[in-house]
Amino acid sequence: MPDPDAKRRLAELEARIAAAKAAKDGGKPHQEEHYSQAQVAWRMVTELVAGLGIGFGIGYGLDALFGTLPFMLVLFTLLGFAAGVKTMLRTAQEIQAKKIAAETGGEDERKRNGD
Numbered sequence: 577m578p579d580p581d582a583k584r585r586l587a588e589l590e591a592r593i594a595a596a597k598a599a600k601d602g603g604k605p606h607q608e609e610h611y612s613q614a615q616v617a618w619r620m621v622t623e624l625v626a627g628l629g630i631g632f633g634i635g636y637g638l639d640a641l642f643g644t645l646p647f648m649l650v651l652f653t654l655l656g657f658a659a660g661v662k663t664m665l666r667t668a669q670e671i672q673a674k675k676i677a678a679e680t681g682g683e684d685e686r687k688r689n690g691d
C-alpha cells in the first residue's frame with residue numbers, strides 16, 4: 577500500500593508542474609492561431625474535393641447504368657462542385673460566427689469588469 581505522504585508529495589508536484597506550464601504558456605492552449613487557420617483551410621479543401629468525388633462517382637455510375645457516358649458524369653460533377661462550394665461557404669460562415677462571438681464575448685467581459 578502506497579505511503580499517504582508519497583501521495584501528497586506527488587499531488588503537490590503535479591500542481592507545481594501544472595502551475596509552471598500555465599505560467600510558461602500564459603494560460604493559453606498550446607495550439608497557435610496559424611495552426612487553426614491551416615486546419616480550417618484543409619477542412620474546406622477536403623469538403624470541395626469530397627463533393628467533386630461524390631458527384632463524379634454518382635455520375636459515372638449512372639452513365640454506366642444507362643449508357644449515356646458523358647452526360648450524367650458532367651452533370652453530377654458540376655452538382656458535386658456546387659455542393660462542395662456550398663459546404664465551404666457554410667464552414668466559412670460558421671468560423672466567422674465563432675470569431676465574432678469570441679470578440680463580442682471579450683468586449684462583454686471588459687464591460688463587466690469596468691474597463
